[in-house]
Amino acid sequence: MELAILGADDWPIARDVRLRALKDSPSAYIADYEDEVTVGEDGWRERFTRMQWAVARADTRIIGLASSVRVAARPAYERHIESVWVDPRYRRNGVLRAVLGQLAAVEPDVTEWRVWVLDTNTIARHVYERLGFYATGERQLLADGSGRREIRLRFGGSAIAT
Numbered sequence: 001m002e003l004a005i006l007g008a009d010d011w012p013i014a015r016d017v018r019l020r021a022l023k024d025s026p027s028a029y030i031a032d033y034e035d036e037v038t039v040g041e042d043g044w045r046e047r048f049t050r051m052q053w054a055v056a057r058a059d060t061r062i063i064g065l066a067s068s069v070r071v072a073a074r075p076a077y078e079r080h081i082e083s084v085w086v087d088p089r090y091r092r093n094g095v096l097r098a099v100l101g102q103l104a105a106v107e108p109d110v111t112e113w114r115v116w117v118l119d120t121n122t123i124a125r126h127v128y129e130r131l132g133f134y135a136t137g138e139r140q141l142l143a144d145g146s147g148r149r150e151i152r153l154r155f156g157g158s159a160i161a162t
Helices: 008-024 041-050 095-106 122-130
Strands: 002-006 051-058 061-069 078-086 112-118 134-141 149-156
Touching (some): 002 008, 002 095, 008 041, 008 051, 008 061, 008 078, 051 078, 078 095, 112 122, 122 149
Parallel strands (some): 078 112
Antiparallel strands (some): 002 051, 061 078, 112 149, 134 149
């Protein structure tokens, strides 16, 4: 497995993998394929101005993706993890751990990592808990009017995926 941080000119890679993720696991995400497929180059380049994107490859195929987001209202030592996906054929093989470790390696001053998970996505919650994340007690309703909720998980420490 090879790990890489994507640069702004790699936006088509992030877009393509994100769309694969939304087709593979639509109920795991707030966004849906129909909305994301309409985001053009400008929208993707804008995402790269505020997010780090890490991928894992097996040969030439992308098998994992995650992004790290600096939220303006939050402390500089904190990042949110978003757009997480691992190809179903590679799950339970350390891909997510490696991708998160890659993000932590390029942001060594970050000591707190957070992620919002749909409260119905028990699989994702258990995966994050196995990596050392724990529930903060924070919950929020999604703004889409669906009545769905998210719970926030936190990992403290710079060695997110050791």
